[in-house]
Amino acid sequence: GAGVSQSPSNKVTEKGKDVELRCDPISGHTALYWYRQRLGQGLEFLIYFQGNSAPDKSGLPSDRFSAERTGESVSTLTIQRTQQEDSAVYLCASSLALRGDEQFFGPGTRLTVL
Amino acid sequence: AQSVTQLDSQVPVFEEAPVELRCNYSSSVSVYLFWYVQYPNQGLQLLLKYLSGSTLVKGINGFEAEFNKSQTSFHLRKPSVHISDTAEYFCAVSLRSGTASKLTFGTGTRLQVTL
Numbered sequence: 001g002a003g004v005s006q007s008p009s010n011k012v013t014e015k016g017k018d019v020e021l022r023c024d025p026i027s028g029h030t031a032l033y034w035y036r037q038r039l040g041q042g043l044e045f046l047i048y049f050q051g052n053s054a055p056d057k058s059g060l061p062s063d064r065f066s067a068e069r070t071g072e073s074v075s076t077l078t079i080q081r082t083q084q085e086d087s088a089v090y091l092c093a094s095s096l097a098l099r100g101d102e103q104f105f106g107p108g109t110r111l112t113v114l
Numbered sequence: 115a116q117s118v119t120q121l122d123s124q125v126p127v128f129e130e131a132p133v134e135l136r137c138n139y140s141s142s143v144s145v146y147l148f149w150y151v152q153y154p155n156q157g158l159q160l161l162l163k164y165l166s167g168s169t170l171v172k173g174i175n176g177f178e179a180e181f182n183k184s185q186t187s188f189h190l191r192k193p194s195v196h197i198s199d200t201a202e203y204f205c206a207v208s209l210r211s212g213t214a215s216k217l218t219f220g221t222g223t224r225l226q227v228t229l
Contacts, residue, residue, distance in 0.1 A: 004157075033216060042118075042204060042219040043158075056216065091158070099215055100146040100165045100208065105158040 002026070004106035006092050012112045013082055021077045021109045025094030032075050033095075033103060034067055038088040046090075049075065050097060082113045116141035118205050120220035127227055129197055135190040135223045137179075137205030145207040147188040148217065149179055152202040161203070164188065175199065200227045 005024045013019050025032050034046040045059040049069040060066070064082075069075040079086055089110050093103040119138045127133045139145065149161040162173025169181040179190045188205060202224050206217040 031215065035217075035219075040221075042120075042221040043206075043217070045216045045218065048216050059216070093158075095215070099210065100163070101215070102160045102163065103215075103217060105150075107157045 004092055004094050004104050006090075006106040006109050008109060009107065010110045010112075012114065014114050015084060016081055018078065018080045019082055019111065021079075021090050021111070023075045023077070023092030023094075023106060025073070025075070025092070026104055028072075028096070029094035029104070030072050030097045031095045031101075031103075032069055033093045034075070034077050035091045035093065036088045037091060037108070043091065046077070079111075082111075084113050087111055087113045116143075116145060116207050116209065116218050118207055118218055118220035120203075120205055120223050122223050123221065124224045124226065127195055127225065129227055129229055130194050132193050133191065133195050133199075133225065135203050135205075135225065137188045137190065137220060139186050139188065139205075139207050141186075141207060141209070144210040146210060147179075147181060148206045148208070149173065149177070149188070149190050150204045150206060150219075152204065152222075154201065158204065161190070195225070195227050197227050197229070199225060201225060 007022045030051045032049045035043040047067045048056040064080045067077045089108040091108045092106045095101045095103045117140045147164040150158045164181045172178045205220040
């Protein structure tokens with residue numbers, strides 16, 4: 001079956017503009033995660049969705065970042081008033097609800113803020 | 115809070131030589147342990163994971179890792195590397211309890227295999 005897909009693959013924007021990044025998880029995966037990978041650094045957790053539970057937003061770096069998920073399908077990560085430090089690869093992952101289960105990652109969206 | 119340390123940012127090695135990539139973690143509660151690999155221009159892929167049971171875990175592509183609770187380590191090893199193993203390797207942990215299974219990653223180790 002299809003893996004996790006993300007769009008766009010690349011996004012170049014100007015400082016101060018808003019951007020939306022999209023993630024399509026694997027069908028049947030109830031858990032969905034967003035991570036950020038800045039150049040030369042590891043992946044940072046941003047937000048986690050699990051079924052109908054309230055999302056875990058503990059990793060969002062500022063109130064300019066928000067995310068939504070429609071049921072157990074598509075998720076969008078929105079960054080408002082982008083800053084140069086937001087430049088990174090944004091990765092989405094999905095998994096079954098089982099603790100310790102493998103997270104399957106998408107190819108990422110490379111965001112460049114000029 | 116938990117943290118993961120990968121002391122080596124880069125590891126150069128010749129083809130067919132053995133390799134060990136080091137990973138140490140810190141956590142006040144029990145964790146699950148993972149190694150992910152990111153090949154050039156590709157997404158992350160799970161190499162192996164430790165959930166419970168035998169402390170020696172075997173993964174894909176001939177890699178294995180050993181969980182050492184006393185040293186809070188989960189080092190990755192391969193007895194003989196191939197050019198195709200050139201990639202970025204990430205160690206990660208997730209909590210065994212609580213409501214979230216988010217991963218906490220190390221900063222990665224770039225394995226460069228040459229002839």
